[in-house]
Amino acid sequence: MFELIAQYPLLAALFALVGLGAIFGALLGFAAVRFKTEGDPIADQINAILPQTQCGQCGHPGCRPYAEAIAEGEAINKCPPGGEATIQALADLLDVEAIPLDEEHGEEKVKSIAYIREDECIGCTKCIQACPVDAILGxxxxxxxxxxxxxxGCDLCVEPCPVDCIDMIPQEETLQTWHWKLPELGRANVDIIATDSLALTAETPAQDSDRAA
Amino acid sequence: MRKIFDFHGGIHPPENKHQSLGEPIRDAGIPPQLVIPLSQHIGAPSTPIVAVGDRVLKGQVIADANGFVSVSQHAPSSGTVAAIEERAIPHPSGFYAPCIVIDCDGQDEWLPHRGVENFEGESPGDLLELIREAGIAGMGGAGFPSAVKLREKPGATVDTLIINGTECEPYITADDALMRERAADIVAGADILRHIVGPQATLIGVEDNKPEGILALQAAAEGTGIEIVVFPTKYPSGGEKQLIEILTGRQVPSGGLPADVGIVCQNVGTAVAVYEAVVLGKPLISRVTTVTGEAVARAGNFQVLLGTPMQYLLDLAGFEPGRNQRLIMGGPMMGFTLTDTAVPVVKTSNCLLAPSPAELPAPPPAQACIRCGLCAEACPASLLPQQLFWFARGKEYEKLEQHNLFDCIECGACSWACPSNIPLVQYYRASKAEILQQRRDHEKSEQSRIRFEARQERLAREEAEKEAKRAARKKAAEQRAQQAAAADASEAEVDPIQAAIERAKAKKAAQQQAAGSENEQEKLEKAVTSVRKRLDTATGKLEQAKAEGSDLVDALQTGVDKTRTKLEAAEKALADYLAQAGKAPSAEETPATPPTMSAAEAAIEKAKAARAAEAELSPEEKARKQLESLRTRLAKSEKRLQEGREAGEEDKIVNALEATVERLKEKVSALESELSEAENG
Incomplete structure (x- = not known):
């Protein structure tokens, strides 16, 4: 045996590599069985990013099924309620290119909530059955x-209503939800106060000439 | 002398404070109308407790605190409530918000009020309640309810109370004026706050650009143990965290509160408000506000009632609209532009700045960031503003959080230092708000996900239950079909052994059926007794109701009648059943005595039977007799059925009667055929 190896040094390398391959193969095989993860962690992560509107505009019955479909390789631009932000987050997570929203599945709209005109409601319970998050009472x-x-704001209750008494009311910005917007690039925003360094230094150049320089 | 520390960064913008310090504090007087926003503080808006048309006195509560982090609002002067409606409020959004509008009558009539004579005899809790009821919210700018801030935090011991007299922002001199003219009130307020908080040291921190205020405070604080600490001027020393670092060298941890390092901070204006609330019993209804800028002729500080329209105040100061291009509430660093001069002065309005265009021109267009690092040098929170700027532009919110965006105090030092005029703070404000919005959205989507999943689970469970029922039904049907098939097969089978087995089975089945029919009898008997019981109770109730003369008599009567009919039906069903059960096997044997409902009938039947027996009739005769009796019964049953139908009885009863008639008819025909056979044979 040794003689044979001594005679053909190439064999030594071959044996060593095959041996290593076998050992690591066995190790990995054991690890795959021993540390098997239940469920699909990628689908869970995708599901956490989706807006959970459960509107079905993507063509799947809810956000979770769409998350699973994305994990299987479906396009990430079918979620109008999530909009660009969701597509961006999904692209980051899956390390793929962010693509514009697929208009086929709807446009990004202002968030709205359903409102039932109560004196017109006949109590048919059809909207209750349609609501994916049990948000209708009756x-x-x-x-x-x-x-x-x-x-x-998934819209799913509007269609089944036989008397058409459900309105989707866009949520208006209130004092509680208002917030500063990012400044538009290339445009001087006159509402901003704290940028007046030039003015302040111009007025009293002696005090701050070193800083203005 | 106390050791003074320094904080990282900071800037030295031109102070521009002298313009408004030329005159002592002036009283702004009573405007014709006051507008009190329901939300002048951080936390939940207060709830109005007056109605339109009510007359209110000065100092009267007009809106109650709503929840823990909230304060009440008081009428700043006497008058009538003109409206409770949405008005423009001093807010960067320029939105309208609910306000109480008071038409002042000019009498300025106070609600009777009285302070606490000896506050040291009061418990801190009682004093906090007084402060809360007086509607005091931080007067330095943020407007956090003071009582909440002063309340003891569990697990945190406060060793230092700091009164903030820094007022580091350019132009503003409201606190300076207060310190010059009302140093004694500030010290008295600090004394009360000290009693509430119980610290080892009480410090009043003042920048060294206010020498008159420092002298006045030092004179007032003589012998009280309250220390006046003077430190070099630098913007933004007045920031709470920066002031704490200057005075104690301690840093408030990221995301923490001053209480975490054993410190409570209050503004000098708040100290005065506390003094007035506790010692004089006056709620927070006015404040000192600086009106300054080149567009006002007589800049100065005003003691102004809360709710006074800015326009009124500007007119007092000699506002020249032609020289002004925008109006700012707060200072030039952290203030915001007002869109409307009708907005009222609120608890947090420390300054009204009306600069001329030359004084504060519109910022020039932003240039590209050249990575000079001046902003990082200026940042008092030791952040990396240029890095935050890139992340904010790229909307990389996660990175922003990792770079401690939320430690930014929005002081504007970075923007001021930026040679490219980039509105850096604006980016941070927008990004902070966006992150908070995302957090809220994420919470909501999480909630929706849980609800959606719960619903899916529920639907799946219901479906599974239905499926299980369906499967059970299917199984039962299959079994029946199998049995039927087996029976068919046995008929077809000619094997004698099999036949014997089948016979045995049939016998068994018959026995079982007999047992079953007994059960049937029991069931019927049970039904009769239960119905009888119900009838008894119903009758009892009816009688009671009658005795009491209740309105329910009619209803009860119907109930009793119904139960009675039911009882009759049940008894009849039982009788019929017994009759049938008794008759069926008695075709060839002695006629059984069919138990009937009436004793008389039973007697007749018995007598008949006896006679028949005496006569020792032939089988044919017997059968004939039986046939006859059966026929009479059939006729009777038919009559009953007819009656039942006419009386519109329940379907159940009619059906039962019909079934009885059918059975009797069958029996009659069977007997007839038997008889004819016997005669023929």
């Missing part, structure tokens, strides 16, 4: 109402 032949804080 009983047969009783007036129904939307729990505004739970409504995702």
């Amino acid at each position: 009983a047969a032949k009783q007036m129904h109402t939307v729990i505004a804080s739970e409504c995702t």
